[in-house]
Amino acid sequence: MMRKLAPLVTTLALLGCGGSRAAVTPAANVSPKTPRDVFIARARLSDPNALFQAVRQAAPSGFEPIPETRNLPFPGVPFKTVRAYTLHYADRLVPPDDCDVVAADGTLCPGVNAPGGELAPERVAELLALVRAAANPNPECGRSGRCPLLRCADGPHLSFVFFDSGSRPVAKLEVELDDCNWWEETPAAPGLYSRTMSPSQIAVIARLCREAGLLGCYWDDAPLVHELALVERDAGALAAAEREADEVAGLASRLRAIDFRRRSRDATPSERRTLCANTLVSHGWHSEGAGFRCDGDAGAWTVAPIEACVAAFPACDVPMSEIAAWQDGVLRPGGRCVPPVSQAIERCSWGIRPVSLDAR
DSSP states (O other): OOOOHHHHHHHHHHHTOSSSOOOOOOOOOOOOOSHHHHHHHHHHHTOGGGBGGGSOOOOOTTOOOOOSBOSSSTTOSOOSEEEEEEBSSSGGGSOOOSOSSBOTTSSBOTTBBSSOEEOOHHHHHHHHHHHHHTTSOOGGGOTTOOOOOOOOSSOOSEEEEEEOTTSOEEEEEEEEOSSSOEEEEESBOTTOOOOBOOHHHHHHHHHHHHHTTOSOOOTTOHHHHHHHHHHHHHHHHHHHHHHHHHHHTTHHHHHHTSOTTSBGGGOOHHHHHHHHHHHHHTTSOOSTTOEEEOSTTSOEEEEOOHHHHHHTOOOOSSBHHHHHHHHHHHHSTTSOOOOOSSHHHHHTOSSEEETTGGGO
16 A cells, blocks of 8 residues: 655654665564565555655755775774665665665665664674674685675665764665575775675674665575475466466457458557467467477478567568468367478468578
8 A cells, every 4th residue: 555655754854764874663564474565565665755756854964975885894883883675675766776775875776775774883793793793704605715706687685884973874785585686895805705694604794684674585485485486487377377378368359350361561560469379379389489390301390489480470462371280280289280382481481480481
């Protein structure tokens, strides 16, 4: 349910999310136990009213951009508090820019979830010890002690921001654990071997996230991570099946409306889509990218996804009736599966391609 904007702004202002950032007691947060819990947490984090773009922030006086490096152990500068934030869960709702955590004026970026949660002093010490230890060989990463750096295209979904006594951001640690396990400290400290996280480091970060009162901190629960990956994979397959069902709806009537005596080059965009959907789903080949081979030397073909079929629809001077007659025999389970009567028909078919076509 969408929350009203004004009450949230008022509440966040009282919590000190703009200007001074007073310590807050986060709302009770139950750690996700099932994939459904994770999806619910992500939905809450995607609420546009849960972002700093819905909060009136005052730029901290005297803020200077965080340098890329400091020749001192991280963070390399005095600080007073550390707050944890989730981010990048509602990017589609935020104007596109290069703002990850801290904006150019020292405020929190629009896509950061508010209000975040402050770390207790002993947890700050634990976090610093974890980061600084990365300068030493890691026994969990093989004989060399150097973990391979696996940086994803996705941006970080968790960040720890260090503030000085004037509520100015002076350092940050960005973490990505939803798809890859890496962190990046700014300013970068000398001597760090790798920023890819080991299982023990992931466990500490996930616990700190939970203790800060943030949502969706499940990354150290290996069974849940595995189950979530399976559910997300199945969800992708389900979405594809739903799209396929939409294409099939009314397919027969749309096919009857096509004059197959016309050349394939004359097919309208809607007719091309209908023909491609028919090729993919109405003859039993329900998996995009599926391959099949005929007996003997009759050939081998792959079935194209609908969008790819439409994009590559042949503009040939061959009647669609001749092409459809051959494709019907090739694609129908138990059909003739015979070679085309000519290469023209083979090359002008829609939605299927012989595996060796480019080599001919």
